[in-house]
Amino acid sequence: MNRLTESCRIAIVGSGPAGLSAAARAAQLGLSHVLIEKTDHLSDTIYKYQKGKHVMATPSQLVLRSDLDFDAGKREAILGLWDEQVAGAGVTVRHNAEVLSIEGTGEPIAGSVMKIVTRKRDGTSETSEIQRRAPPYRLKLSDGSEIVADAVILAIGTQGNPNLMRCAGADLPHVQYQLDDPKEYIDEHIVVVGTGDAGIENALGLAEDAEQRNVVTIVNRGMEFATAKGANVKALLAARDAGRVNIQFNSETKAIEPGWITFTTRDGEERIRCDRVIARMGSAPPRGFVESCGIEFTSGDRLAFPRLSPVFESTAPGIFVIGALAGYPLIKHCMNQGYDVVEFVNGNASLKPADEPILEAKFKDLPGRRDVAEWLDYLRSGITILEGMNPLQMREFMLDSTVRAYRRGEVIFERNEPGSSLFAIADGSVSVQVNPDDPSITVPIGKGSIFGEVGLISGRKRGATIVAAEDAICVEISRTAALKLQSSVPAAKRAIERISTERQLLQMFGSGLTSADLTEVLDTARIEQVSAGKTVIDEGDEGTDILVIRQGSMVVEKQIGGKPVFLNYLPAGSYVGEMAVIAGGKRTASVRAAIKSEVIRIDGPTFRKLLDAKPQLLAKASADMAERQNLNAFVESKKDSFSNVVDMYSNVANFLIENGIGEATDVLLIDENLCVGCDNCEKACADSHEGLSRLDREAGRTYAHLHVPTSCRHCEHPHCMADCPPNAIHRGPDGEVFINDTCIGCGNCQRNCPYGVIRMDAVPPKKPGLLSWLLFGKGPGPGEPSKKWSYANAEPGVEKAKKAIKCDMCSGIEGGPACVRACPTGAAIRVSPEKFLSIARLERESA
Amino acid sequence: MASQAPAKRARQTERVRSDGTHEGFLRHRNFLWLKIGAALSAFCLIVYLLVDVTPRHNGGSWLGYALGTIGVLLILWLTALGYRKRKMTRGAWSLKAWTSAHVYLGLSLIVIGTLHTGFQLGWNVHTLAWVLMMLVILSGIYGISVYATLPQQMSFNRDQVTETQMLASLREVDRQLHDAAQPLSQHHAALVRESLEQDVFGGGLWQRLSGSSRNCATRRVHRTIRQETGAKADTGNDPLERVDGLLERKLATLSRVRRHLRYKAMLEVWLYVHIPATFALIAALTAHVISVFFYW
The missing domain is CATH 2.60.120.10 (Jelly Rolls)
Structure with a gap:
């Protein structure tokens, strides 16, 4: 055995909560083990949290089973405790060691071949095969040494590695992939590569304080900022206009040398001063590496997890996968799995999972x-x-x-x-x-x-x-x-x-149909994704397909007098296209998606056959058609006599759809004909909810005096729910989307909400009552207390964690939404889109 | 749509009606409180005209006491709006309904209170109470008139920009002015500094309410600089031209901010009469009631 090869029972890759807990268990059981960490400190993901971040311990009902302790608290306290306990338990740690490959060294396993499909940028894919071999496994490390282990526990998380610069000079010491504190650098020419949110935020941070005298340049490969949030892009462009940041468009880095950087641009090469390069070009998910170890994933889906046995064993025998990589992003889950997996490896078959x-x-x-x-x-x-x-x-x-x-x-x-x-x-x-x-x-x-x-x-x-x-x-x-x-x-x-x-x-x-009748129709039915704004039916086209809106919502428009006029709003569960099937002829109106939607497309002739066979169905469809034709005729007749009113109605409807009303279930609108700006809605909101307002009246778009304030729309498919680690966002009994107490304050929902209605804040201290304010001037008065007051009156020594705060439609409060009840002039109203966008509005306005 | 069942809500707050309409506080429930207020006034007036009080109508007759009692109770109830507005409690109440009732019942006090006096006015604490009441009501009428007209103009002037954004853009222009003034001569730089150092929101209440910009340093500076730049061709690289442009932008922003603050002030200023006068009224009323019973 060569000098650089070490042998042990268990190799644990990654020192996050899962890996640490596994290593601690292995040390406790006296198993020979090594914990491999690519950085010079333990638990890099938590280490990279901002200073002083409060780390939550959810789900609270889950019992922690680990040799390490863990409870909610500050990042520093948790990391300190783990460092201490890991040292105390006698865990063997290898710092600064990245695992490059894991290969079996035993006999080839008959019939066990791993197929790896690599997709390339141009859409083609390549398949390679790996013959799996039995353990022990040889782990090649970046420092040139090797470890041979009977079992490998992969706990590398999903963060992956940052994408590296590939140009000449990319390995120079002034090229970095992280920015901890933008205040650290002064008087430097700094180039930020990558225009995602991370890059833009870094660039803005570096340029924020003019006193630092940094010359900040951000490099964009193209002209657009496709991967960044709108607000960040706006802030960046404003900083550019103010002369604080330079944006290098259509540029790629060609070479980096001390003091200078060279770009390839559309107009040739450009060389500028550069003392520091901060590359924020995203990170590669670790899937490629994991697959190369012989570990199969459940599907080709980007979000799929490795295929695992009940004891966390992957398709490569002897390699176990735990933690975020196995699909468990919460710290407690990870720590429990670390404990369990080592027990399993050690032959404990009777261990019941902690859940x-x-x-x-x-x-x-x-x-x-x-x-x-x-x-x-x-x-x-x-x-x-x-x-x-x-x-x-x-x-x-x-x-x-x-x-x-x-x-x-x-x-x-x-x-x-x-x-x-x-x-x-x-x-x-x-x-x-x-x-x-x-x-x-x-x-x-x-x-x-x-x-x-x-x-x-x-x-x-x-x-x-x-x-x-x-x-x-x-x-x-x-x-x-x-x-x-x-x-x-x-x-x-x-x-x-x-x-x-x-x-x-x-x-x-309805009408007496049975599932047997639908077999033929179902065989032709296809589910199609429609992106927002895309037209599914064009006015004047041939075509007889019926479209059923499965998800999202659609807008029906008709060209009248050369302008598109809004005819109707169709929520999910409606269908369109029946006119052409029943009456023949061309499409009489256009239908486009108000938001990202899904439709079921049913073949027209097949549906026609069904109609012919079922007179009841034909009667119902004809009735629906007649109703819509009446509506079209009504709008057209109004267009002649009240052209302005129809335009107005059309524009208001489109304005509301643009502002997300299409996916709303219940939204707060403010009639600015009535709003006197007293902000009583905000105050009432704060006073009904622990002192924090969930709406910003003044912000938001306005059209024709109809104002859409920054406040939750309670979307049909809430964007905020998409990525909530403790699954704390739910839809309540009245249709409200709310966040419960298990929120860990990670801010994912805030980032995911396209309407900016979620804020992260700590609950302010309790205020004195209204009468003591009215009579004796005690406390900050109605509404949200100022930050200053909250700070001055905070309970000493207790730091409250910031949590996500959003409208819950005053769920559980008798009387309903406080914003509407507290509006003195009746300007604040709550509406659901299908009612508000109905043609009745037009009837009233032209009356 | 054909396939949609009618939506049922478990809790019924005031929502937009199915035909898309909603009512402001003046039209609340189809002028319900206007009708009640008018009926109350008419009833009092008719009784006043029909009842024969000897020697003449006065506050001390049974009718006078009755009207006085109604008046006092109304005044106390109307004052309670200030508390109701700030007390966010549970329950199916709507502040809009309270405001509507406040407006129309408050107006009916003109009739009730005046009939209570029996038109016996003089230089005494009793008449003081009546005068204060009328002052409160008149300031309230002004309030209704601005509430009815100004929000539209304010919304139009604001044009989707929040007050914070307006002030931020003002600071932004100032910052750019500061940068743009660096290459200028000392004389011109001093002019720009004058604009930068201007206290935009100085001046008294009158200036705020009138939206006047007569003493605006920026406007003066802009005029001075324009005299120099006006005649020259704008070549695009004269720093003075750039300052000229920036000053013009600042003036535009300033006038929007001033209009915004003016509207806001007009929507609020009457409350500085309405509310202190209310407390003065309650004090005078107390004196009036005590003295009446003391000299019974």
Whole structure:
């Protein structure tokens, strides 16, 4: 064995919470191990948090099982504690060592070949194959040494490595990939490479204080800032106009030398002064490296995780994957897995996962005596869409879902209730009350199937009341869990799509249709994604396809007198295109997506056949068509006599759609004909919610005195929910989107909200009552207290964490939204788009 | 749409009606409080005209006491708006309804209060209370008139820009002016400094309310510089031309800010009469009531 090769039982790659916990367990059990960390400190991701950041310990109900301690607290305290405990436990750590490759050194495993598909920028892909070999594994490190280990635990997270500069001189010491403190540099010529948010924020930070006298240049490969947030781009352009930052457009770095940098631009080469290069060009996800170790992912999806056994073993025997890379981004999960995986490697087969008590509690009230594993298996085998999941996925899935037994006749949910969860029937059956006027008309849904999918897909209210037809056990799958399920199990996605399309058609057309009638139509139906603003039907075109809006919303427009006039707003669950099928002829109006939408395209002739076979359906479709034709005729007649009013109506409607009303379910508008600017709405909001206002009245766009303030629209598919680590954002019983107490203050929702309505702030101290302010001038008075007052009156020694704050529509407050109740002039109103954008508005204005 | 079921809401706050209309405080519930206020006034007037009080109508008759009691209760209730407005409690109340009632019942006090006097006015604490009441009501009428007309103009002037943004853009222009003035001669630089050092929001209440810019240093400086630049051709690289342009931008921003502050001031200034006068009224009223009962 050569001098640089070390041998051990377990090699742990990555010293984040998962890796640290695993190493500590290995040390505790006396197993020979080595913890490999590529930087010179432990837990780099947390290390890179800004100074003093409060780190949260969620989910709170999860028990921590680790040899290391962890509780919510400041970054410094946590890192300090871990450093101490890791040293105390006798963990063997290798700093400054990056793993370059992991290869099996044993016999080739028969039939175990890893296929790696590499996609290139031009759209082509290349497939290479790796023959997996048995352990022990040889880990080649960047310092030239090697480690041979029986088992490898990969805990490298998902941060990846920053993309590096590739030009000449990229390895010079003044090229850096991170900026800790922009105040550190003075009197320098600094070039920032990359115009994503990180690059722009760095450039602005460096140029912010003119006293630092830095000359800051930011380099953009093209002319656009496609990957940055609008606000950042605006700030950058403003800084450019003010002469604080130079933007180098259409440029790529050619060479870096001490004191200078050379760009290739459209007009030839350009060489400028440069004392420091800060490269912020994104980071490469570690997937390539992970695959090269022989570890398979569940799908080609960008967000897919490695395929794992119940003991975290990957498809490469002896390589285990835990932590964020395995799909568990929360610190507690990571630490528990670190402990568990080492126990498993050490041969402990009876260890129950730390989430066992949570799952036990979920199953405790169900009939039948089964333990957790049996229940998981029962649900998995009984419900069609869950069949493709592995036991580990099933555990995680059940943590996000609930399961309940229903007695015969019990209502599961009611028509018009908000709700975006999906239900699956594990046992028994349910019946759907399809007719709101006559509950006796029902459609059965049997064991193994699903219901509630319309709410999941469209984000709209429940379309029908569902009652248990016999004693039943149903799993309620939260929206997040359902989306995760669809992305990790393609078969589940297809099954949900087919069922939902069928149900949507049945619900929409009703009139005695059965699923058998729809078979042919369903075979031609395709689901299409439509980006915002894209036209799906052009006025004057041929074409007879019917389009059903599955998700999002659409706007119908017609050219009248050379101008497009807004005719109608179609929410999800509506259909268009029936005129051409029924009456023939060209399309009479254009339909475009108000927001990113999904439509089901149904072949026109096939649908026509169905119409011919079902006279009832034809009658219903004809009635819908007549209604729309009347509307078109009405608008056209108004156009002649009240051309301005129609233009105005059209413009206001388009203005509102542009401002996100198309995806709103409930939005605050301010009529600036009435608003006196007293800000009582903001004050009432703050006083109803722990002293923080969730709306900014003055900010926001205005058109024709109709003002859309910065306040939550309660979107159908909330952008804020997209990436919430503790899953703290939910839709409440009145349709409100709210953030619960488990918020960890990470700010993802704030960044994801395109309307800027979420703020991060700490709850201010409690104010004295109104009377003591009125009579004795005590306290800051109504509304949000100033930062100064909050600071001066804060409880000494207690630092409150900043959490995400947004409108919850005054959920649970009798009387409803305070902003509207507290408006003295009636300027503040709350509207839902389908009502507000109705043609009735036009009728009134032209009356 | 055909497939949409009508939306049901669990909690019914005041929402826009299905035909897209909504009402301001003056039109609230189709002028409900105007009708109530008018009916109350008419009722009092009719009773006043029909009842024969000897020797003549006065505050001390049974009708006088009745009107006086109604008046006092109304005044106290109307004053409570200030508390209601700031007290964000639960429950299905709407401040708009309170404002509407405040306006119309307050107006009906003109009739009730005046009938209570029996038109016996003189130089005493009793008449002082009446005068203060009328002052409160008149300032209120002014308030209604600005509430009805100014918001539109304010919204138009603001043009989607917030007050903070207006002030930020003013600072931004100042910063650019400062930079642009560096190459200028001392004389010109001194002029620019005069504009930079100007206290934009100085001047008294009158200046704020009138929106006057007569003493505006920036305008004076701009005029002086324009006299020099006006005749010359703008070659695009004369620093003085650049300063000229910046000053013009600053003037435009300034006039928007001034108009904004003027509207804001006009929407608020009447409250500085309305509210102190209300407290004076309550004090005078107390004196009036006590003296009346003391000299019974």
